[in-house]
Amino acid sequence: MNIDSLVKKWAPVLDHPDLGIIKDPHRRAVTAQLLENQEIDSRTNGSGGYRNPQSLLETAPTNAMGASSSTAGDGAIDIYDPVLISLIRRAAPNLIAYDICGVQPMTGPTGLIFAMRSRYRTQGGTEALFNEANTTFSATNSNGEFGTAQTGATPALASSVNYTVGTGMTTAQAEALGDAS
Numbered sequence: 001m002n003i004d005s006l007v008k009k010w011a012p013v014l015d016h017p018d019l020g021i022i023k024d025p026h027r028r029a030v031t032a033q034l035l036e037n038q039e040i041d042s043r044t045n046g047s048g049g050y051r052n053p054q055s056l057l058e059t060a061p062t063n064a065m066g067a068s069s070s071t072a073g074d075g076a077i078d079i080y081d082p083v084l085i086s087l088i089r090r091a092a093p094n095l096i097a098y099d100i101c102g103v104q105p106m107t108g109p110t111g112l113i114f115a116m117r118s119r120y121r122t123q124g125g126t127e128a129l130f131n132e133a134n135t136t137f138s139a140t141n142s143n144g145e146f147g148t149a150q151t152g153a154t155p156a157l158a159s160s161v162n163y164t165v166g167t168g169m170t171t172a173q174a175e176a177l178g179d180a181s
Contacts, residue, residue, distance in 0.1 A: 006032040013089050022093045026103075031092040033105040038084050 007014065010032045014022055022028045097103050118128040128134070168174075 001036070003029045003033065006036050010035045013085065016089070019089060020093070024093075024098070027093045027098055030103055030105050031089065033107070034088045034092050035085060037105065037107065038088055042084075 001009075007028055013035060014028055014031060022031060095103070119125045120128055120134060126134075
């Protein structure tokens with residue numbers, strides 16, 4: 001199911017009048033995908049809740065929870081699915097993660113998470129931005145003919161005498177780059 005179909009399917013939950021409006025289309029799409037994931041998980045794992053007709057039978061006392069309250073669908077009272085749907089709807093659109101990093105919902109209960117590790121020059125090179133950024137690095141031929149090289153990698157550990165930052169070209173050097181003479 002594509003994301004537009006999911007947003008349309010979950011529109012009654014996403015647009016519930018008692019909850020805040022989700023203005024950002026990305027937040028709406030992510031919340032719709034999370035709601036769909038929860039519904040699929042509840043259905044396939046037999047957690048029942050409001051979809052389990054067995055929970056409506058009166059063969060057991062109403063206060064019987066079965067083995068435990070954490071065993072979904074195992075007693076006369078089963079309360080987790082509606083709570084989880086509400087929790088997703090209330091919490092997911094308000095996460096700070098949308099503001100500080102990329103948010104992408106998984107399409108199932110488990111998945112792979114990828115992280116980008118930037119490195120200088122090659123994949124075996126020093127990791128960029130690990131301790132202190134190399135202020136002179138801009139390519140494999142850093143510093144070339146101009147500027148000064150950085151010395152030291154961690155200003156907190158290096159003495160002030162041994163640590164310097166790299167500098168760029170002077171104005172005269174930069175202006176001379178376009179001069180063919």
